[in-house]
Amino acid sequence: VSQQLHYAIGTVDIRNLGSPNDLPVTFTDFTVLRFSEQYTERNEESLLNYKFVLPSVNRRTSFVYGATKVYCVTPGSNVDDPDVIEFKKDKLLGAGSYEGTPLFFSHVHGIVCIRSVHAPPHDASRTVELLLQDHGSPEEKMEVTSVDESNFAKLRSAFVLFCQSELLRSEAIVHEIFLGRTEPSSEPDSALDTCVSRLGFRIVDDVPATDPRWAHQHASAGLGSASLSLLIHHQLEQKLQVHQLLLSFLKGVGLWQRLYAVTVQGLPMATNLLLLEQAEKLVAAMQLRSLQAQFSSVIDAAIKRVIEARRVSGAGRLTATDYFYQQVSELDKIFPALVEEEEAILNSGIPHKDEFLLITEVNAIIVKVLQEVCLFREKEQISYEAAREISLEFRPWTSALRDVLRKQHQVTVVGAVPLADDASSRGTVYQQLCDLADLVLNGYKIQLDSLSHDPAVYEALELQYQQDRKQLIAPLIKATQYERAAALAEKYYDFTSLVEICETTKNKEKLQNYMIQFADQGFPEFVFKWQLDSGRRGELLRQPASQHRNLERFLEGHDSLSWLHAIELGKMDRAANTLHSLGLREEKYLARKKALLSLSKLAALASGAPPESRADLIKSINKEHDLIMYQESLPAAVLEAYCLEPKTMKALGPEELIEMYISRDNVNADEYDFAKALELLSFVADQTRAQMLRMRIWCAAILRNQWEDLNTDDPVSIMPDLLFFRIAELYFSKGLNLAEFLPPLDELLEMPELQDLGNNPSFSFMLGAGYEHMQRVAAC
Known part of the structure; x- marks a missing residue:
């Protein structure tokens, strides 16, 4: 019997008790906690003395504590290990809670407050209030007419209260409008999803509250040049900080696991991914702003194009840059604007040197901004992961820039590559080509990964992905940039390019390494098929021992070669059976049929198998040889009448031979x-x-x-x-x-x-x- 003592928490629902017959007979959930203790009789009292604190019935986070340790646990969660707070050289004397906050009384430290990382620090609440400011108290802001507006106002108020550490008041509002009414929605655009997405947009597109120019707008005036003030960057940082607090709020009050989807541009999009997109655009905006001093000319011009397309009329001292960075949700418009500005300048007839500089500058802006977004997406992937399974297509906003990136890639190939006249410039432009291709293909990969539930759409997109992959990597191979091309081909499983690179560079060792590296992705089979289709049958059969098993599986569908491989491996019985099958199926040439059957008989005799085990095979071969003999014995007049050449005539069946022997011919x-x-x-x-x-x-x-x-x-x-x-x-x-x-x-x-x-x-x-x-x- 194990001496390991395990602990568990069970939840019993007693909300609907009306009579003794309604007494619950099962747990709502039962969670075995991820910690255990070694049981001894001497420590039995302390081991059985763990106590339990639930600070708020609206939050599932609870605390199990003993004499020196506090375990933070969430019943029903999939967290592998609970957070543990250890009071070394101390002793816990008791515990309780106040307004949803757990309190512990220790011998050394006195009253200790434990707060979840979801709860924001007090100094963040001021930022939230400024970004979401409205007149009146949070409760007063709830008194609006429309139901949707009411829900939004209440959610916003709950968020502000959460950031002010008013956890119980925040939870009460959330429970009233969302948690206490319906089950989580499985349809897009529920009240919760709509309010959350709207609150996210409100944060990223909010007017800077601390900038007096927004508060005192004057008469319409022309849009001036971009301001290089650091204030904009700080405003963007604050927006990102508040947006991440929104994430903590949704998780802290139990709304995160209820989110599903909202409609974006006519298609459903998971709400958690929309929030991720909003945060990514804030990151992109900050990165773009940090590049604006270095590439001011082209960025300023592109921003002006975006604002003019919005038909925004400037007011007071506000510039196009101010308006652009205020509405972060439309930041993606900057990328087509950059390419349009680039195209306009190139068409104006500037010197070749300036053409190269312009194209590489636009590349640098696009690549640096979007790479920063990709890094953020990868880093925060777990934070924004949905709490329940959602089978919806995810098309990142960066993949929606696919056409723009492909166009810029082509502009670089045609316009910049021929102008790169030294090693440094060539290195720059080829790396930019590699980065642009990487951005396009990464967008495809994310989108494809979300389509496992829809095979038809997956196949159509995969075909487009494969075509673009080939077109994006091909210029690098053509320019002998094999390392860069191979890096992309390895990352995105472009097996055609990998084989082409290895063949061009005559690097057989590299090809073999790839066959081992990408064995699970089917690369060995791809190489075998390529060698077979290109007529390299000898090369196909000369595989190293490490590939014999893969080759054997591949050749199962290619009997005309598999018998050779079987002989190479010394499997004569398998070769004999394969040759026999080939001989029976051969109809085009009698001579080939005879040769295959003869080889089958030789292989059977060479197999060393007992005569009785190969008797049926030998008998069948002999019978087929007899049939061949009858065809070879056809009179010359018959051969001539049927236009048959002894060396090239096809194999005939018994009924055909009978007709020939008895015919008038x-x-x-x-x-x-x-x-x-x-x-x-x-x-x-x-x-x-x-x-x-x-x-x-x-x-x-x-x-x-x-x-x-x-x-x-x-x-x-x-x-x-x-x-x-x-x-x-x-x-x-x-x-x-x-x-x-x-x-x-x-x-x-x-x-x-x-x-x-x-x-x-x-x-x-x-x-x-x-x-x-x-x-x-x-x-x-």
Whole structure:
């Protein structure tokens, strides 16, 4: 019996108790905590002395504490290890809570308050109030007419209270409008999702409250040049700080796990990912602002284009830059504006040196901003991860810039690459090409990863992804930038480019390394298929030992090569069976069929297997060889009539051979040819069909002679002149039973082919007399 003592928390729902019959009989949830203690009798009292504190019924976070440790646990959560607070050289004397905040009384420190990392510090509440400022107290702001407006106002108020550490008041509001009414929605645009997305947009697009220029706007005036004031950057930082507090608020009050989706540009988008997008645009705005001093000319011009497209009329001392960074949700408009400004300047006819500088500057801006976004996305991925499974397509706003990035990539290939006249400039422009391609392909990858629930859409997008991947990497290969091209090809599994690079550089070792590195992604099979399709069969079969198993699996669908690989591995029995199957299926060339069957027999004999285990195979091969012999024995007249060349003729079936042997084209046919036709019946599997062919052969033999004018005075003397009786005599001379090979007379006379002769007395007499004579001879 284990001495390890485990602890658990069970939740019982007693809210609907009306009578003793309503007493709960099961736990709502039961969670085994992720910590345990070693049990000993000496420590039994302390081990069983753990106590429990639940600061708020609206929050699931609870605290289990003993003499020196506090465990922060959430029943039903999937957190692997609970947070542990240890009071070393101290002792906990008791615990309780005040307004949702857990309090612990220790011997050394007195009253200790424990606060979740979701709860913001007090100095953050002022920033939130400024960004979301409205007149009146939080409760007063709830008194609005529309239900949607009311919900939004209440959620905003709960957020402000949360940031002021008024946790109980915040939770009470949230419980009233969202938690206490309905189950979590599985449809887009629920009241909660709509309010949360709106609150996020309110934060990122809010007018700077501390900037007096926004508070005192004067008459409309022209938009001046960009301001380089650091104030804008600080405003963006504050917005990001508050937006991250929104995330903490949603998790802290239990709303995060209830979020589902909102409609964005006509398509449902997971609300948690919309919040991530809002935060990413704030990060992008800060990065763009930090680059504005270095690339002021082109950024200022692009910002002016964006603001003019919005038809914003300036007021007072506010500049285009002020308006642009205020509405962060539309920051993505800067990227097409940059490319448009670049195109306009290039079309104005500037010197080549300035062309190169302009293109690389625009590249630098785009790459640095979007790379910063990608880093933030990767870093904060877990923070923004949904608390429940949501099967919706995710198209990051950066992937929506796909067309712009592809266009800029092409502008760089056509306009900047030819102008790079030294190692430094070439290194710069090729790295920018690599970075632009990486941004496009990364967007594709994220979008594809979200489409596992929709195979049709996935396949269509994957095809487009593969086409773009090839077009984006190809210029780097063409420019012999193999390391950069290989880095992209490795990251995005462009196997075609990897093979092309290895072949061009004649680096077989690298190719083998890739086959090991990307074995799980199917790269070995891709290489095998490429070698097969390009006619490199010898190279395909000369694989190192590490690839033999992969090659063996691949060749299962390519029997024409798999037998060679089996012989290479010494698996003669497998080679024999494969060759036998190939021989049976071969129809195009008789010579190839014969060779395959001969090789199969040799492999079987060389396998060393016991004779009894290969007897059936050898028997089948011998039978096929016999059939081949009949075809090789076709008379020259027949070959000529059917345009068959002995070296190139196709493999024929038994019925085809029978028809050729007995046809009128076999002008010199004798009893031996018809005997071969009869022998070929043993190769016809269907017995009914074989019997029909047998009667047809005998009828054809009869029709080879003229029976009408025969001398019936001495039928026995005439029989040697008739092919029918010569065939019978041939079989009789071999000692065969007459009844076994000769058809019954009555059945023969009823054959449709002989209807014209059936009414001829001479025919009937001669045939009957011949049967009688043969029966008498057989009886002697």
